[in-house]
Amino acid sequence: MSQRVLTTESGAPVADNQNSATAGVGGPLLLQDQHLLEKLARFNRERIPERVVHARGSGAYGYFEVTDDVTGFTKAAFLSEVGKRTETFIRFSTVADSLGGADAVRDPRGFALKFYTEEGNYDLVGNNTPVFFIKDPIKFPDFIHSQKRDPFTGKQEPDNVWDFWAHSPESTHQITWLFGDRGIPASYRHMHGFGSHTYQWTNEAGEAFFVKYHFKTNQGIRSLSAEQAAELVGKDANSHQTDLLQAIERGVNPSWTLYVQVMPAAEAADYRFNPFDLTKVWPHADYPLQRVGRLVLDRNPDNVFAEVEQAAFSPNNFVPGIGPSPDKMLQGRLFAYADAHRYRLGVNHTLLPVNAPRATTAQNYGRDGFMATRNGSRHDKNYEPNSYQGPAQTDAALSAPLAIHGWTGTHEAPAHVKDDDFFQAGELYRLMSEDEKGRLVANIAGSLSQVSREDVIEKNVAHFAAADPEYGRRVAEAVAALRD
Numbered sequence: 399m400s401q402r403v404l405t406t407e408s409g410a411p412v413a414d415n416q417n418s419a420t421a422g423v424g425g426p427l428l429l430q431d432q433h434l435l436e437k438l439a440r441f442n443r444e445r446i447p448e449r450v451v452h453a454r455g456s457g458a459y460g461y462f463e464v465t466d467d468v469t470g471f472t473k474a475a476f477l478s479e480v481g482k483r484t485e486t487f488i489r490f491s492t493v494a495d496s497l498g499g500a501d502a503v504r505d506p507r508g509f510a511l512k513f514y515t516e517e518g519n520y521d522l523v524g525n526n527t528p529v530f531f532i533k534d535p536i537k538f539p540d541f542i543h544s545q546k547r548d549p550f551t552g553k554q555e556p557d558n559v560w561d562f563w564a565h566s567p568e569s570t571h572q573i574t575w576l577f578g579d580r581g582i583p584a585s586y587r588h589m590h591g592f593g594s595h596t597y598q599w600t601n602e603a604g605e606a607f608f609v610k611y612h613f614k615t616n617q618g619i620r621s622l623s624a625e626q627a628a629e630l631v632g633k634d635a636n637s638h639q640t641d642l643l644q645a646i647e648r649g650v651n652p653s654w655t656l657y658v659q660v661m662p663a664a665e666a667a668d669y670r671f672n673p674f675d676l677t678k679v680w681p682h683a684d685y686p687l688q689r690v691g692r693l694v695l696d697r698n699p700d701n702v703f704a705e706v707e708q709a710a711f712s713p714n715n716f717v718p719g720i721g722p723s724p725d726k727m728l729q730g731r732l733f734a735y736a737d738a739h740r741y742r743l744g745v746n747h748t749l750l751p752v753n754a755p756r757a758t759t760a761q762n763y764g765r766d767g768f769m770a771t772r773n774g775s776r777h778d779k780n781y782e783p784n785s786y787q788g789p790a791q792t793d794a795a796l797s798a799p800l801a802i803h804g805w806t807g808t809h810e811a812p813a814h815v816k817d818d819d820f821f822q823a824g825e826l827y828r829l830m831s832e833d834e835k836g837r838l839v840a841n842i843a844g845s846l847s848q849v850s851r852e853d854v855i856e857k858n859v860a861h862f863a864a865a866d867p868e869y870g871r872r873v874a875e876a877v878a879a880l881r882d
Contacts, residue, residue, distance in 0.1 A: 406432065406433055406436060407436055407440070412433055415433070418431055418434045419431035419434065446707070446708075446742055446743065447741070447742050448496060448497040448742075449491075449497075449738065449742070450542065450738070451493050451494070451542055452489075452491040452492070452493055452508045452510075453491070453492075453495065453496050453497045453499070454491060454492045454495055454496065454497055454498070454499045454501070455489050455490060455491035455492075455508065455706055455707075456489070456490050456491070456586060456638060456639045456642050456643070456706065457487060457488060457489040457490070457699055457702075457705060457706035457709060458487070458488055458642060458646055458695040458696075458697065458698055458699070459485070459486065459487050459695070459696070459697040459698075459699070460485075460486050460487075460488065460651070460693060460694045460695035460696050460697065461483045461484060461485055461486055461693075461694055461696070462476070462483065462484045462486050462513060462656070462691055462692070462693050462694075463481065463482070463483045463691050463692050463694070464476075464477055464478075464479060464480050464481060464482045464483075464690065464691040465480060465689060465690070465691045465692060466480065466688070466689045466690055466691065467479075467480055468599075468658070468688070468690055469601065469602070470601060471599045471601055471607050471609070471658075471660055472599035472600060472601055472607075472719040472720060473600060473601055473602045473718060473719035474515070474517070474520070474599075474717055474718065474719035474720050475515060475516055475517050475717070475718070475719075476513055476515040476516065476517070476520070476717070477690065477691075477719070484513050484514060484515055484757070485513075485514040485756055485757070486511055486512060486513055486514065486693065487511075487512045487514075487705075487709060487752060488509070488510065488511050488512070488693075488695060489508065489510045489706060489709050489711065490507055490508060490509060490510075490586040490638070490642070491507065491508035491510070492505045492506075492507060492508070493505050493506050493507075493508065493525075493545075494542075494545045494546060494554070499635075500631040500635040500636075500637075501631075501635065501636060501637045501638035501639060502582060502622060502627040502630045502631050502637050502638065503582065503627065503631070504576060504577070504581045504582050504624070504627070504841070505576075505581075506525045506526060506527050506530075506572075506576065507525060507526040507583060507586065507589060508523075508524075508525060508526075509524045509525055509526055509591030509592065509613065510522070510523045510524070510709075510711040511523075511524075511591075511693070511711075512709070512711060512715075512753075513717075514755060514756035514757050515717055515757055515758075516757040516758050517717040517718055517758065518715070518717050518755055518758055518760075519715050519717075519753070519755050520715060520716060520717045520720060521711045521712050521713060521715040522593055522611060522713070523711050523712075523713045523731065523735065524591055524592050524593040524594045524595070524611065525591075525592060525594050526580075526583060526589045526590060526591055526592065527572060527575045527576070527580075527592060527594070528592040528594055528610070528612070528679045529571050529572050529575065529594065529676060529677050529678060529679060529822075530572055530594060530676045530677060530727065531563075531566065531568070531569040531572045531573075531677070532566060532568060532569065532676070532677070532727070533568055533675050533676050533677050533726060533727060533811070534726050534727070534730075535726060535727055535729070535730020535731065535734070536730075537566070538727075538730065538734075540562065541562060541566070543558075544558045544559055544561065544562035545558075545559055545562075556845055556846070556848040556849050557848075557849050557850055557851065557854070559845070560845070560846055560849045560854050560855070560858055561849075561851070561854050563858055563861075564853075564854045564857035564858050564861075565857070567819040567820065567861050567864070568677045568819040569677070569861075570819055570820055570823040570861045570862065570864075570865055571677050571678065571819070571820075571822050571823040571826065571865075572677065573823075573842070574823045574826050574827060574838065574865070575826070577838055577841040577842045577845070578826075578830070578834065578837070578838045578841075579621050579834055579837060579838070580619065580621050581621070581841065582621055582622040582623075582624070582626075582627045583620070583621055583622070583638075584620035584621055584622050585620065585637070585638050585641040585642065586638050586641070586642050586652075587615065587617045587641065587642065587645060587652040588615060588617050588618060588619060588620035588621070589615060589619065589621075590612065590613060590614055590615055590619070590654075591611075591612075591613035591615075591654060592610070592611060592612055592613065593609075593610060593611030593612075594610075594676060595610075595676060595713070595723070595725045595727065595728040595731075596608050596609070596610055596673060596674050596723040596725045596728070597609050597610075597611070597720060597721070597722065597723055597728075598663070598720070598721040598722060598723050598797050598798065598800075599660070599719060599720060599797075600719050600720075600721065600796075600797045600798045601719070604798060605662075605663075605798075606662075606663035606797070606798035607660050607661060607662055607663060608660075608661040608662075608663055608666055608673060608674075608723055609658045609659060609660050609661070610658065610659045610679075610680060610685075611656065611657075611658055612656070612657045612658065612659070612687060613654040613655070613656050613657075613693060614654060614655045614656075614657060615652075615653075615654050616652075616653045616654060616655060616692075617652055617653075623837070624841060624844070642695075642698075643698055646695060646696065646697065646698050647698060651694055651695055651696045652694075652695050653692055653693060653694045653695070654692065654693045655689065655691075655692050655693075656689070656690040656691050656692065656693060657687035657688060657689050657690060658687070658688055658690055659680050659682070659685040659686070659687060659688070660685060660688060661673060661680065661685055663798070669814060670814055670815045670816040671814045671815070671816040671817045672811050672812065672814050672817055674723050674724045674725040674726070674728075674811075675725075675811065675817070676725060676726075676727040676728075677819065677822075678822050679822060699752075704750075704751070704752065705751075705752045708743060708747070708750050708752060708753070709752045709753065710736075710739035710743060710747050710748070710750075710753045711735065712732075712735045712736040712739065713728060713731050713732055713735055714732040714733075714735070714736055716796050716797065717796065718794065718796045718797075719796070719797070720796070720797060721796055721797025721798070722797075722800075723800075724800060726811070744767065744768045744769055745764075745767040745768065746767050746768065746769050746770050746771065746772075748760065749769075749770075749771050749772055760772075761789040762789060763779075763780050763781060763782050763788070763789070765780050819861075819864075820861065820864040820865040821865070823862075823865035823866075824864075824865035824866040824869065827865060827866045827869045828866060835869075835872070839869075839872045839873055839876050840876060842862075842873055842876075843873060843876035843877045843879075843880055844880070846858060846859075846873070846877050847876075847877045847880035847881050855877060858873075859873055859874045859877070
């Protein structure tokens with residue numbers, strides 16, 4: 399094969415890529431050296447703003463295959479028949495650290511999945527835990543500020559982390575998850591994924607159901623102790639990226655089985671706790687897992703920047719048969735995620751190959767903006783309605799309407815019988831073996847003991863005690879022992 403010719407951005411051939419143009423031998427550089435200036439200017443602009451959260455991530459392509467009939471619950475076309483396959487892209491991530499952070503750290507893991515369906519892209523944005531730290535998006539910026547680097551010290555501060563949690567008792571359940579045995583997955587392949595939020599499914603008859611997604615790893619759960627994680631970070635800070643990349647390259651394609659919990663919409667109002675509270679799970683005894691299909695990852699991206707860093711997931715990307723619920727955190731993310739991508743990548747980020755629909759074509763009247771590549775032709779109008787056979791609405795709702803009532807205002811969520819912040823954290827603690835409890839307490843105490851204020855420590859211990867008296871007592875004793 400003949401050698402390809404190196405060119406400038408405009409396509410002109412480059413004569414010399416080793417030496418800059420100078421005024422004579424050994425003289426100063428020339429402003430007219432277009433190739434040099436173009437290379438330096440482009441290099442200065444190679445980096446885009448990293449994600450505020452979930453900055454450090456890995457991704458892979460694959461497919462989702464339906465294994466069980468769920469047409470009684472949703473009319474989504476990609477779930478319409480057993481055996482049907484849909485191309486997917488997934489991005490795994492840590493949450494709190496920056497783009498250069500280590501993989502094997504105690505942190506939730508993002509589990510963001512894009513389905514390239516024939517009705518448009520469906521994005522499911524979740525984590526490796528079924529719950530989260532807060533239940534209202536108005537607290538999200540404050541929560542993330544408390545977890546990120548302190549403005550003065552430039553590093554994550556236990557004082558900030560635990561002070562926020564001391565004033566946020568709803569975090570107790572997620573803290574118990576995070577500091578338990580599954581707080582540091584051994585790899586992305588060896589952890590479950592959850593939609594975490596509550597979503598709505600609607601069937602062909604217009605019946606509405608609320609659902610929660612559970613992706614169960616077929617590789618089995620494997621996690622690291624704090625000591626194992628610290629050793630692994632020292633050996634390979636990119637351990638999870640390394641593992642995912644090499645597994646797929648070897649043909650060891652990781653997979654997950656998708657299950658859903660299904661709640662008829664009419665049961666939500668009288669359920670014993672708020673079913674749209676992101677800090678709580680639905681007990682499987684009430685709503686058993688129902689199998690839907692399997693997710694298989696079988697291809698690595700060719701370019702991490704183009705396909706992982708520029709991948710944009712927005713939970714407002716729904717398809718017919720799937721929609722939102724009154725989950726406050728989900729409602730906030732419907733705006734925030736898409737807005738973050740418009741800031742980071744530009745208003746035309748949906749035209750990038752990793753984000754563009756693959757099984758259908760996007761047709762709308764969006765025009766212009768930075769890096770516009772699909773602006774239509776002389777025959778296409780940029781307004782609707784029109785008389786030129788342009789794209790028109792279907793008049794078919796994607797999902798069932800949600801009933802609303804009452805007065806506008808800043809309301810707390812409606813009270814249910816079991817709406818407290820501690821009982822599920824206590825149930826989780828009591829499910830653990832004695833060894834698991836010991837490691838949980840040690841992990842919490844190792845972090846909480848670094849807090850400088852006694853009142854912050856006492857508030858957090860009180861939360862654990864409210865979940866389970868033994869839980870609180872053991873944390874208090876372990877913290878005291880480390881501070882003596």
